[in-house]
Amino acid sequence: MSTLCVNGNEQPVIEIKGLRKTYDRKRYVLDNLELKLYSGDMTIIEGKSGTGKSTLMNVIGLLDDFNEGTLCIDGIEINKKTKRKYSIIRAQKIGFVFQAYHLIEAISVKENIMLPFLYSNINVNNDIKQRYDKIVTDLGLGELENKKVALLSGGEKQRVAIARALIKDPKIIIADEPTGNLDMENTKIVIDVFRKLREMGKVIIIVTHDISIATSDDKRFYLKEGKLMLC
């Protein structure tokens, strides 16, 4: 059975009940899935290839719709069919890191990191400029700022993607196999960043095959037959 996580009386940041998702109306990739995540949770989701980990991340990240059940993000109930207005929730509350980086190769590191502000009402003020400087320094991107993304290595690209996910200071960070294309050294850098973020009270969901990432503090789930099981 799926597992419910209880963490005091606090309201969960992500709450999923009875979630079902099918692509072909024959097989349910996610089937009666339950999940509750609270501020400061670092969640690691494992599972065989093709079990629906990316599908789950897309649903939580409002990048895809679902068929049955309920999904609440930071107290806002999401309809089954993702509609245009969710782009605002996406823009305000969620940062994404993908295995394939998903950066715009033709523009510079800085422009990629600042991309989320093109689609928001937030003015790029001094606070944001300071945040940008801090993120860039923390991730060791200082010297790459004006370089075109196409010219970067895999590890550098993933750090840029993380910087972009953090620039709007979102509550939730969704990382779908963020270290899948990285070597040991870069994997360690990326995971350390996530750990720091967790301390800042963010909800972090990481999909990974790399068991070495996890520590005893993390919530570890295994996705199988459309359900999440606590490891």
Add this chain to the structure above:
Amino acid sequence: MLGIKNNIMFIRHVLMMVFSNVPRLILSICGLFVGLLVLTTGNILMNSYYDEAMNRACEFSTNNISVLLEADDEFEKKIISDIDTMQVELKRVSMSSESIYSEQYSNGNICSLNAKVVGTTSMDSENVLMKYNENTTIPVHGNLTKGRFINQNDVSKKNNCVVIDEFTASLLFGEEDPIGKKVILGVGNIGMENVSDEDNVVDDEKDNSFTVVGVFDNYQVTKSNQLEYEKFRVVDNGNIVMSTYIYVPYTALDENGFQEDAQDYLIWHYSDNSGYEKGLQVLNDYKTVYSHKYSKFELMTKDDMKSAVKKELRPIKLFMWLILSALLIISGINSMNTMFFSIKERIGEIGIKKAMGANATDIIVQFLMEGIFMAYIAAAMSLIVGGIVAELIGKGIQSMLFINFKVNYSMETVLFTLIVAGIYGIVFSFIPSYYGAGRKVADALRFE
């Protein structure tokens, strides 16, 4: 723009995306450019042709009413004295042409100029006649460039004086001052030597020469003969007979026996609109009463002339428009094709932007801006290149076909191209970008 406060950042980003893939940019612009170039060039040429024809018609002096009348002298006198006597002027055009210039070139070709002698009651109002086409002669404005026009004094004294146009003056007298020179009718008529002496006795009684007192210019009159003459000099095949009108006092015409087979133009000049309206009313009434009695009673005003020209040009204009719109649609679909594949290729970019908070409108706005931007680059290019191409074609038409053709690069043409480019940019990038923006984010990201 919805949800986008950081407009400048956004515009900067759009421009960066436009220039991020130069081959794609060039290809898209080329597609748009070809369509817009054909449109611009075609439009300039079509408008120039139209304007030229219209200009000729518009030479018709404002507030004039011209009546072509074939009636007996009694009736003519009556109509002249009945309706605004002060404003009316009679131009009696001899039907037969008199040769006033003839020259045989060394290659045997003969160039001659025939004149129809126009007897006029006065030329104070500077009206001259122009053959608009085979069937239509219209009164147009002539600018005096030398001497004077025929006046009342000439008419009452039956002076043998003549007013000619610039081209005629240059052909007859070259660089010399034409004032005081004589225009001799029947010069160099082929076969004149063969006329028997008995016949010449009669001819001797009338004076065949008129003294030039004035020269006038009218762009259309001068230009058409000049081009014909140039064509003769350049193309050099066979003989050429040009024709013109020369103006003598009405009474001198009488004296010289040109009366019998003449065609009469009665021209009323009005300086004010209300007089014109009234005159037109009265003349129209006259026409309804008398037109079936006389073989010719044709009334014409500037408006009639303009609408006749418009009617004449309508089929040509329609045909040109059909061709242009067909070309426009073809090249439009071609551009849409390019845009569509460009957007398909950029589905990943769309997915990324949507994951970063962009909504469908943001995506459409971006591609619309790109489309419009490229369309306006193409428009600017086609306005420059189209102007040059049209100018070259116009020159070619003028020098090879000897048709009076002045290329007219009007504000309208520019505006038209800009409007079409805008529509191009919007329509042909909206459809593909609407498709692109409608993809689910998860699906779009899978493309990457």
